[in-house]
Amino acid sequence: MEKHRHFVIHKPWGMISQFVNPAKRKKKLLGELHDFPEGTMAIGRLDVPSEGLLLLTTDGKVSAEIRSNKYEKEYYVQVDGVITKKEIEQLKTGVEIGFNGKKYMTKPGVAFMIEDPKFPLRSMKIRDERHGPTSWVSIIIREGKFRQVRKMTAAVGLPTLRLIRVRIGEIKLGDLEISGVKEVATFM
Numbered sequence: 572m573e574k575h576r577h578f579v580i581h582k583p584w585g586m587i588s589q590f591v592n593p594a595k596r597k598k599k600l601l602g603e604l605h606d607f608p609e610g611t612m613a614i615g616r617l618d619v620p621s622e623g624l625l626l627l628t629t630d631g632k633v634s635a636e637i638r639s640n641k642y643e644k645e646y647y648v649q650v651d652g653v654i655t656k657k658e659i660e661q662l663k664t665g666v667e668i669g670f671n672g673k674k675y676m677t678k679p680g681v682a683f684m685i686e687d688p689k690f691p692l693r694s695m696k697i698r699d700e701r702h703g704p705t706s707w708v709s710i711i712i713r714e715g716k717f718r719q720v721r722k723m724t725a726a727v728g729l730p731t732l733r734l735i736r737v738r739i740g741e742i743k744l745g746d747l748e749i750s751g752v753k754e755v756a757t758f759m
Contacts, residue, residue: 575630576608577755581747582625588616601627605752614638614739618718622690623647623736624744626758633758637739640713643681645738646720647688647709650729654684654706658727662710668722677723681711690735691749705732 582588586599590611601613607627614626614634623646628634662682668675685707706729710720721731737744740758747753 578627579753580625581749581751582617583749584622588613621734642740643711645711647735647737649707649733650724652729653704654708661727666723666726670716685709
């Protein structure tokens with residue numbers, strides 16, 4: 572039996588977290604980053620405008636384990652406006668978001684202000700200072716509903732401008748360059 576293979580990638584902005592594009596739009600796909608083995612799948616997803624850590628594997632059991640709520644996922648989020656302690660507290664305790672047409676209360680997590688992490692500029696410019704101040708927050712959650720982090724910052728009145736996943740469990744994005752791919756022996 573062939574040994575399973577595992578990859579850590581830095582998903583760039585504007586890429587679909589899939590190997591096949593169901594809509595046949597001209598978006599970049601994961602297969603453009605590396606010659607992945609047959610049967611490679613993304614563990615969870617990052618939406619097209621999101622960036623950062625994405626894990627790929629050929630092992631469905633590992634994929635299901637990491638997608639479970641056992642593992643923290645940490646995101647660095649640039650928001651439109653200056654975040655205050657009040658919004659940080661709301662993000663920590665949980666906010667109401669819409670999910671599948673219903674109201675959903677997010678589970679308590681961790682949130683704190685951070686300095687600008689100085690990630691390289693992305694291919695699509697965000698905006699400049701003329702549009703008002705921005706700030707950065709780290710949000711750590713165990714769940715991962717569709718566009719959850721974006722919906723959480725919007726719920727406290729601070730729309731997300733840039734979203735970068737930096738950690739899943741003990742696995743960190745570190746200094747892996749944008750579009751970088753690193754094969755690892757295991758995730759656990």
